[in-house]
Amino acid sequence: MTTANDHDANHRGARPTRAHKAIARVLLGQIFRGELAAGAKLPTERAQARAFAANRATVREALRYLETLELIAVRQGDGAYVRDFLKSGNLQVAKEMIEVDMDLRREILAALLEVRRNYLPAVAYAAALRRTPAQLRQLEKAIRRNPETTVMARDRRVHRIIARSSGNVLNILLINFFEDFFDAFGPVYFDNPRHRRRSEQFHHDIHTAIAQQNAGQSRDIMHEVLLYAENALLEGVDEHPRGV
Amino acid sequence: MTTANDHDANHRGARPTRAHKAIARVLLGQIFRGELAAGAKLPTERAQARAFAANRATVREALRYLETLELIAVRQGDGAYVRDFLKSGNLQVAKEMIEVDMDLRREILAALLEVRRNYLPAVAYAAALRRTPAQLRQLEKAIRRNPETTVMARDRRVHRIIARSSGNVLNILLINFFEDFFDAFGPVYFDNPRHRRRSEQFHHDIHTAIAQQNAGQSRDIMHEVLLYAENALLEGVDEHPRGV
DNA sequence: TGATAAAAATTGGTCGAACCAATAATGCCA
DNA sequence: TGGCATTATTGGTTCGACCAATTTTTATCA
Secondary structure, rough: OOOOOHHHHOOOOOOOHHHHHHHHHHHHHHHHOOOOOOOOOOOOOOHHHHHOOOOOOHHHHHHHHHHHHHOOEEEEOEEEEEHHHHHHHHOOHHHHHHHHOOOHHHHHHHHHHHHHHHHHHHHHHHHHHHHOOOHHHHHHHHHHHOOOOHHHHHHHHHHHHHHHHHOOOOHHHHHHHHHHHHHHHHHHHHHHHHHHHHHHHHHHHHHHHHOOHHHHHHHHHHHHHHHHHHHHHHHHHHHHHOOO | OOOOOHHHOOOOOOOOOOHHHHHHHHHHHHHOOOOOOOOOOOOOOHHHHHOOOOOOHHHHHHHHHHHHHOOOEEEEEEEOOOHHHHHHEEEEEEEEHHHHOHHHHHHHHHHHHHHHHHHHHHHHHHHHHHHHHHHHHHHHHHHOOOOOOHHHHHHHHHHHHHHOOOOOHHHHHHHHHHHHHHHHHHHHHHOOOHHHHHHHHHHHHHHHHOOOOOEEEEEHHHHHHHHHHHHHHHHHHHHHOOOO
């Protein structure tokens, strides 16, 4: 795809994304910025192929993606319509929002951290009650100081094991979602030795609580560390408004 | 697409889905059942096109979908590999699990209800603190008894307004996710007049608490009704194990 | 005139074959 | 044996055509 819309792909390293991905990005931007309002009808696939100087099959792959995000509704013989993404979009769109519009970066990060703080304590609570002996051993192993692994890697693993221990599949899928952001924002946080120490403290404490199956304490420990990280990260992002 | 794999599309009304959707469904089933284990390499697109008696472009649209769910990783020049969906899958896969394997229906419903119960109270808490006067008026209007609307429709709207009032975009997107299940399981619940009354009670109570900006009470009211609905629904599903 | 049905135009869905681009496998040479 | 150019494999994209559902237009008749 070589088109006049290339300037829309102004994101990060901006490796020459696959064409269908690039097209999707342009459409996402138009939707998020309201240029394509809810209810609006997209141009025909043929017209879009012309506009993007791409093949119809390529355009279709992009549309398929928007459809998966539940941002558009496609009807054979009719056309594709923009949906109200605040009424139908799925979680994945939050990720796209950040990629497409860096200005939303801080807002979404703040929203994400709040969700984490509100939710993960309940997961820790359930994990303390339901964890199996095997899962406890996994946790022990995961928090062990080890020159081979970084604190960040261990932290990631701890959260995952806790989610698994909660015995709820959705918790695991939710963690997957969080981890995508973790990759982007984690390094900022774990660069600071003070935060690394705080994490190791957390690992120790939550392990103890889960070992004793002390659900209330697990919940509180989780809540505390998330609150700490939330404050730290929001300050950190303000200092580096454009990230790494 | 006319293929020997048609029997894999043994779900619900089984309307002759679009071909790429049907292919995706087959692959999803193989992944969920472990026939395609994590790390396994999918056949080449050309081979799959042959196997499904479909065109390669059609297969590609299916693969694009699995890629969006983060269930496979595709590399040009190499191939497509199955990822561990418990480590990478996004929330959307929960929906697919239900569609593909009805046996998971109850398990996922239970997981979903637990997430709701653990999470929405915090949303109600934030909503009570942050709601604007306009949002309060919307809530008032939404809970008004009205022969034109069903209790279920009103309930849906109440939850959405609360999520919006919380001032967190992710809460809204999370509600979108819940609502997809709402369509499937809501009718079972709201068929019961007792449950309908319970909902109207909830609407009244939560409105009062949010009007007074009593966050703690909002949280508790929300928690109570979710607990009630959770028990009711899990019983209801056991009675109608295959749904409507 | 107006409702209704048939026909045409529009648009997404699928197909086939070809070529480009990135990766992996092969084999040659130093 | 190790490194590197060559070849084969595989996903990415393109072109052009036809199928299928929907909408719009036209024709028809009561």
